[in-house]
Amino acid sequence: MIFALITYAVAMTAANLLVATFGPSISPINAFLFIGLDLTLRDWLHVRLKTWQMGGLIVGTGALTYLLNPAAGMIAVASATSFLVAALVDWAVFVKTTGSWIKRANISNTAGAAVDSVMFPTIAFGALMPEIVALQFIAKVAGGAIWSYIFKKHHAIPQT
Secondary structure: OHHHHHHHHHHHHHHHHHHHHHOHHHHHHHHHHHHHHHHHHHHHHHOOOOHHHHHHHHHHHHHHHHHHOHHHHHHHHHHHHHHHHHHHHHHHHHHHOOOOHHHHHHHHHHHHHHHHHHHHHHHHHOOOOHHHHHHHHHHHHHHHHHHHHHHHHOOOOOOO
16 A cells, blocks of 8 residues: 555656656656556555545645645646546546446546546646647546556456
8 A cells, every 4th residue: 555655646746747847748648657557546546545545645746746846836736736626536436437446447537537637737837738638638548548457467456
């Protein structure tokens, strides 16, 4: 559990700092590598943590991003805000979806990815960027699907 929490925080923080350093053009790569992992790891953590613990983790990683790079202030705010809203959407969809964990994770990841893909760049860069939103969404859903199958293969997830 501790490893999962650290991985989640490191992945989200790294994604935020990369966007702060390289701008919106790095977002689709981040979305595939880091956010796909975070979406899936969030679902893994959903069945293990209380809601307030998950919210604290999301806000805490946003604060960590800011502390590591104060120039990334709006990135941290955008990240914490969009991840919090996306986490709530992801959680609501995950809880209401029936079937296997992998089915629930991928359906809820799609919903969370849609919310996060619109909110994050809009807040972080102060403008709606349709191309970045679309590329992020595709990358997050694909990355989340790949990570969910990796989790399943290594039996790191509940089988129901």
